[in-house]
Amino acid sequence: MPGDDRTGxxxTGxxxTGxxxxxxxxxxxxxxxxxxxxxxxADYWASLDDLPVRSRVAPGDVRxxxxxxxxxxxxxFDALLADLDEVVVPxxxxxxxxxxxxxxxxxxxxxxxxxxLLSSGIGAQxxxxxxxxxxxxxxxxxxxxxxxxxxxxxxxxxxxxxGGVIQDTASTATxxxxxxxLHRASDGGVRRTGLGQERWTVYASTQAHSSLVKAAMMAGLxxxxxxxxxxxxxxxxxxxxxxxxAVAADxxxxxxxxxxxxxxxxxxxxxxxxxxxxxxxxxxxxxxVHVDAAWAGVAAVCPELRDHLRGVESADSFVxxxxxxxxxxxxxxxxxxxxxxxxxxxxxxxxxxxRNAATESGEVVDYRDWHPQLGRRFxxxxxxxxxxxxxxxxxxxxxxxxxxxxxxxxxxxxxxxxFELVTEPALSLVVFRLKAGDQPTLETxxxxxxxxxxxxxxxxxxxxxxxxxxxxxxxTRRTDVERTWRALQEAVG
Amino acid sequence: MPGDDRTGxxxTGxxxTGxxxxxxxxxxxxxxxxxxxxxxxADYWASLDDLPVRSRVAPGDVRxxxxxxxxxxxxxFDALLADLDEVVVPxxxxxxxxxxxxxxxxxxxxxxxxxxLLSSGIGAQxxxxxxxxxxxxxxxxxxxxxxxxxxxxxxxxxxxxxGGVIQDTASTATxxxxxxxLHRASDGGVRRTGLGQERWTVYASTQAHSSLVKAAMMAGLxxxxxxxxxxxxxxxxxxxxxxxxAVAADxxxxxxxxxxxxxxxxxxxxxxxxxxxxxxxxxxxxxxVHVDAAWAGVAAVCPELRDHLRGVESADSFVxxxxxxxxxxxxxxxxxxxxxxxxxxxxxxxxxxxRNAATESGEVVDYRDWHPQLGRRFxxxxxxxxxxxxxxxxxxxxxxxxxxxxxxxxxxxxxxxxFELVTEPALSLVVFRLKAGDQPTLETxxxxxxxxxxxxxxxxxxxxxxxxxxxxxxxTRRTDVERTWRALQEAVG
Numbered sequence: 001m002p003g004d005d006r007t008g009x010x011x012t013g014x015x016x017t018g019x020x021x022x023x024x025x026x027x028x029x030x031x032x033x034x035x036x037x038x039x040x041x042a043d044y045w046a047s048l049d050d051l052p053v054r055s056r057v058a059p060g061d062v063r064x065x066x067x068x069x070x071x072x073x074x075x076x077f078d079a080l081l082a083d084l085d086e087v088v089v090p091x092x093x094x095x096x097x098x099x100x101x102x103x104x105x106x107x108x109x110x111x112x113x114x115x116x117l118l119s120s121g122i123g124a125q126x127x128x129x130x131x132x133x134x135x136x137x138x139x140x141x142x143x144x145x146x147x148x149x150x151x152x153x154x155x156x157x158x159x160x161x162x163g164g165v166i167q168d169t170a171s172t173a174t175x176x177x178x179x180x181x182l183h184r185a186s187d188g189g190v191r192r193t194g195l196g197q198e199r200w201t202v203y204a205s206t207q208a209h210s211s212l213v214k215a216a217m218m219a220g221l222x223x224x225x226x227x228x229x230x231x232x233x234x235x236x237x238x239x240x241x242x243x244x245x246a247v248a249a250d251x252x253x254x255x256x257x258x259x260x261x262x263x264x265x266x267x268x269x270x271x272x273x274x275x276x277x278x279x280x281x282x283x284x285x286x287x288x289v290h291v292d293a294a295w296a297g298v299a300a301v302c303p304e305l306r307d308h309l310r311g312v313e314s315a316d317s318f319v320x321x322x323x324x325x326x327x328x329x330x331x332x333x334x335x336x337x338x339x340x341x342x343x344x345x346x347x348x349x350x351x352x353x354x355r356n357a358a359t360e361s362g363e364v365v366d367y368r369d370w371h372p373q374l375g376r377r378f379x380x381x382x383x384x385x386x387x388x389x390x391x392x393x394x395x396x397x398x399x400x401x402x403x404x405x406x407x408x409x410x411x412x413x414x415x416x417x418x419f420e421l422v423t424e425p426a427l428s429l430v431v432f433r434l435k436a437g438d439q440p441t442l443e444t445x446x447x448x449x450x451x452x453x454x455x456x457x458x459x460x461x462x463x464x465x466x467x468x469x470x471x472x473x474x475x476t477r478r479t480d481v482e483r484t485w486r487a488l489q490e491a492v493g
Numbered sequence: 494m495p496g497d498d499r500t501g502x503x504x505t506g507x508x509x510t511g512x513x514x515x516x517x518x519x520x521x522x523x524x525x526x527x528x529x530x531x532x533x534x535a536d537y538w539a540s541l542d543d544l545p546v547r548s549r550v551a552p553g554d555v556r557x558x559x560x561x562x563x564x565x566x567x568x569x570f571d572a573l574l575a576d577l578d579e580v581v582v583p584x585x586x587x588x589x590x591x592x593x594x595x596x597x598x599x600x601x602x603x604x605x606x607x608x609x610l611l612s613s614g615i616g617a618q619x620x621x622x623x624x625x626x627x628x629x630x631x632x633x634x635x636x637x638x639x640x641x642x643x644x645x646x647x648x649x650x651x652x653x654x655x656g657g658v659i660q661d662t663a664s665t666a667t668x669x670x671x672x673x674x675l676h677r678a679s680d681g682g683v684r685r686t687g688l689g690q691e692r693w694t695v696y697a698s699t700q701a702h703s704s705l706v707k708a709a710m711m712a713g714l715x716x717x718x719x720x721x722x723x724x725x726x727x728x729x730x731x732x733x734x735x736x737x738x739a740v741a742a743d744x745x746x747x748x749x750x751x752x753x754x755x756x757x758x759x760x761x762x763x764x765x766x767x768x769x770x771x772x773x774x775x776x777x778x779x780x781x782v783h784v785d786a787a788w789a790g791v792a793a794v795c796p797e798l799r800d801h802l803r804g805v806e807s808a809d810s811f812v813x814x815x816x817x818x819x820x821x822x823x824x825x826x827x828x829x830x831x832x833x834x835x836x837x838x839x840x841x842x843x844x845x846x847x848r849n850a851a852t853e854s855g856e857v858v859d860y861r862d863w864h865p866q867l868g869r870r871f872x873x874x875x876x877x878x879x880x881x882x883x884x885x886x887x888x889x890x891x892x893x894x895x896x897x898x899x900x901x902x903x904x905x906x907x908x909x910x911x912f913e914l915v916t917e918p919a920l921s922l923v924v925f926r927l928k929a930g931d932q933p934t935l936e937t938x939x940x941x942x943x944x945x946x947x948x949x950x951x952x953x954x955x956x957x958x959x960x961x962x963x964x965x966x967x968x969t970r971r972t973d974v975e976r977t978w979r980a981l982q983e984a985v986g
Contacts, residue, residue: 024602024603024883024887024967025603025604025882027535027538027539029603030531030534030535030603031531031532031535033603033607034528034531034534034535034603034606034607034610035527035528035531037531037607037610037611037614038523038524038527038528038530038531038610039524040611040614041523041527041610041611041613041614041615042520042523042524042527044614044615045520045614046520055625055626055627057626057627059622059626059851059854059856059857060630060856061626061630062626062627062630062631062634063630063633063634066631066634068637069638069641070638070639070641070642070880070881070884070885071880071881071884071885072884072885072886073884073886073887074881074882074883074884074886074887075881075882075884077604077607077878077882079881080608080877080878080881080882084611087627088615088627088631089627090627091625091626091627091630091631092615092617092625092626092627092628093617093623093624093625093626094617095615095616095617095618095625096615096616103618103624103846106616106617106618106868107616108613108614108615108616109517110517110518110522110523110526110527111518111570112613113527113610113613113614114526114527114530114570115573116609116610116613117527117530117531117534117606117609117610117613118530118533118534118577120534120601120605120606120609120610120822121530121533121534121537121538121601121606122534122537122581122585122588122589122601123588123589123599123600123601123822123823124585124586124587124588124599125588125596125599125823129552130586131586131596132548132584132585132586132588133548133550133552133554133555133584133585133586134548134550134555134580134581134582134583134584134585135585137553137554137555137556137584138555138559138581138584140556141555141556141559144561145562145563146563148562148563149563168661168866168868169866169867169868171865171866171867171868172865172866175711175865179710179711182713190710190713190715191710191715191716192715192716192717193715193717194688194693194713194714194715194717194718195687195688195713195715197690200687209844210842210843210844210867211842211867213842214840214842214865214867217672217683217684217839217840218668218672218711218712218840218865219711219712219713220675220683220687220688220712220713220714221687221713222683222684222685222686222687222688223684223685224685224686224687225687267844267846268845268846323868329613329616329870330616330618330868330870331868331870346710347707347710347711349703349704349706349707350703351702351703351760352761352951352952352953353596353760353761353950353951353952353961358552361552363552363553364552372664372665372668372707372711372865373661373662373664373665374662374664374703374704374707375599375661375662375664375816375823375824376823377822377823377824384573385570385573387563387564388563388564388567388568388572388573389518389567389568389570389573390517390567391563391564391565391566391567391568392563392564392565393565393566393567394517394566394567457846458845458846459845459846460845468846474517
């Protein structure tokens with residue numbers, strides 16, 4: 001008879017061993033293997049200091065080490081852990097390594113990991129309020145907490161006209177901001193009949209994140225619709241007068257400017273656009289202003305590190321990623337809008353099978369209408385866990401530590417006459433180069449990366465190659481910066 | 494001095510207690526709290542049978558139970574666990590409950606939870622191959638394994654012209670399929686200069702998932718671009734002759750048909766469109782055919798449950814969600830294309846800071862160009878863990894059990910003359926109603942849902958209300974179906 005060969009009620013396996021056969025772990029096996037997985041993580045972290053930061057595998061090495069087909073019979077979970085050690089770890093570049101300084105950090109902290117683990121165990125879908133109310137309400141509360149901690153204006157709170165939501169990435173946040181902007185500018189026309197004959201244009205500095213171009217491609221505007229506004233060569237911040245000119249020229253040509261993206265902490269150098277000045281330019285034409293503070297925004301938990309967000313109170317949307325610098329396991333990109341009606345207007349759908357009294361009452365928020373996806377997991381748990389376990393004091397201390405370590409790294413650069421800072425340090429990011437030129441700069445970085453001692457990434461600033469050192473891991477200490485600097489000095493040809 | 498007040502190397506806290514202060518858990522604390530989180534999950538599962546499936550909270554109840562601001566000082570992790578029990582659990586509708594039969598299942602199995610936990614601990618970013626090679630290569634291997642297990646054609650494998658990728662949701666897969674279709678149909682024009690003057694049209698049955706309309710809205714086509722093709726009233730499958738007529742009429746009117754979506758297992762009744770026949774209609778105009786088998790596709794791990802995918806070998810893209818019925822914690826939506834060039838052509842970006850030798854060699858895949866997001870976590874670990882821990886035998890046994898339990902539920906419906914099946918059972922989904930009409934049908938379902946004994950959802954078929962009973966949890970046994978049926982019988986007015 002169907003189903004009745006399963007033993008027990010609460011997650012038990014057919015054979016009780018949890019090995020082979022059906023693969024359903026018994027509660028005892030789940031506890032045992034779960035504890036083993038936790039211990040594997042603790043051991044992995046403890047091993048990081050001795051591992052090369054950047055993986056040394058060649059293309060195909062990992063694939064060739066794995067069998068060509070899935071096993072017919074279940075294997076013990078321990079076999080997976082063994083393959084992690086033997087096959088996977090050598091193929092990893094270790095983002096949680098204390099001397100990982102490339103790109104931006106992607107923190108994974110104990111508090112966040114356990115919060116996300118609990119979310120997996122609960123396994124609830126929060127696509128609408130009615131499908132599991134706590135998923136939505138905890139997210140609203142945590143986003144309100146976090147908005148307050150960042151000093152965001154009251155309009156962005158869920159008890160005002162706006163509200164916050166956790167997106168997977170800032171790329172998605174930027175894309176949804178563009179959709180909301182198009183909805184508002186077209187008075188709903190885009191959603192119904194498409195982009196039509198309008199020649200929509202969007203604006204950002206030459207230093208803006210590539211996700212804006214991708215958003216324009218995905219929304220049907222095309223990459224040519226993105227105007228790259230020049231920057232001040234010294235600060236790499238948008239030349240706001242050039243923005244004004246670009247908008248005016250487009251309007252004269254019959255284009256419809258729909259969104260400006262302000263970079264508050266660019267990927268290349270951490271450049272901070274003047275949000276307040278951009279808002280001034282955008283106001284007359286009611287152009288949507290989206291503030292992309294994916295990396296730098298979380299620094300605003302420290303009142304003294306908020307200057308770069310001046311003007312955000314008049315912006316239409318804002319994104320920052322706790323999954324970068326703020327200890328929250330990917331994915332957790334916190335996104336706020338000042339008027340949620342434009343966002344939900346652009347994205348709402350209501351199939352019959354999701355109709356319910358709570359939605360129709362208007363008393364609840366249905367996050368399905370705040371992003372491209374329908375299904376959504378209980379992501380707020382991990383941010384809730386971080387904010388509670390660290391407290392605001394703890395997250396501020398973490399941010400300040402990163403800024404101090406970057407400042408220390410900048411001092412080291414200044415003290416060696418072969419090197420020079422390319423820009424002044426931005427929060428926890430230092431950008432520097434060898435005075436000898438592009439090739440020595442890139443070769444020196446590559447020697448360090450190849451050694452495995454540390455991992456850094458490169459960029460181009462004003463046409464010249466530069467090295468980026470982005471602090472952010474909670475494992476990084478002063479000695480890690482010193483070891484990395486010594487490696488760079490020794491790698492100079 | 495910055496950073497040097499941290500003690501130890503491998504994840505240690507400043508105060509060594511892991512409580513309060515900085516919030517960084519020591520390795521010992523992480524192990525202790527991690528084991529506690531695992532045990533919380535095991536206890537939560539064990540408690541489910543005694544909890545009402547559907548939450549009984551009213552809008553705002555959860556919010557009001559939480560403080561208005563984040564704490565200044567860190568709290569013990571145990572405080573979070575206590576609030577889970579006291580505030581969160583009562584606010585949950587329990588998707589992992591053995592008598593959860595609403596919507597479609599969203600399985601969270603031990604194997605997947607532990608795989609995902611390990612991904613959180615590793616905390617690597619797989620946006621491109623070079624940022625952590627194993628993240629990409631394990632995903633390629635696992636998607637090839639799974640393609641083979643489902644009987645998908647060789648073209649979809651990563652060693653052919655196509656390949657698979659894990660998307661967050663089928664909504665995103667459908668959206669990216671549309672972008673790829675537009676790219677191919679416009680020969681790259683859409684990406685560069687936007688949708689332009691063409692009047693693009695897309696097609697799906699009246700029973701297609703709402704995500705297609707959302708995709709058309711997001712891509713800039715607008716909801717009016719979606720043609721709803723009628724279905725056969727008996728099977729609810731697309732009337733393919735009507736599709737042929739709709740395409741021909743649009744072409745006469747100067748529209749450009751760009752994509753047809755075939756539903757292989759509709760949300761409402763599990764209806765299966767004839768993929769092979771749809772491909773025939775699409776071929777002459779080179780219209781992209783996307784097969785949405787979000788729920789039903791995973792059944793193809795059983796050779797005898799593959800008929801509904803006949804024709805997929807000639808489709809352009811295919812999606813199915815292991816995070817629904819196949820034991821893999823959300824999010825894990827497996828998506829394949831027959832020609833990856835159209836997909837990456839539509840979505841590729843290459844900012845300076847991500848330039849690297851491996852990408853330029855063409856030897857590797859950069860998954861950043863396969864979806865809207867840039868950042869991506871190591872999602873393949875959880876599917877790898879499921880396929881290995883269960884083995885193909887185990888996942889087949891799981892699917893067969895769901896089909897058998899649904900068949901048993903259908904027998905119960907047939908045996909009570911007050912009820913009638915609305916359609917024949919589709920795999921693990923049973924759709925039925927009270928002969929007495931819409932209001933008694935919906936009231937009966939609501940009484941059962943309100944009782945907490947079981948949770949079902951409703952739909953409308955041929956204009957009449959119906960109840961959906963979707964089996965899928967690995968916790969559901971024959972007695973759960975029997976209890977649910979008894980509750981429905983007792984709830985009839």
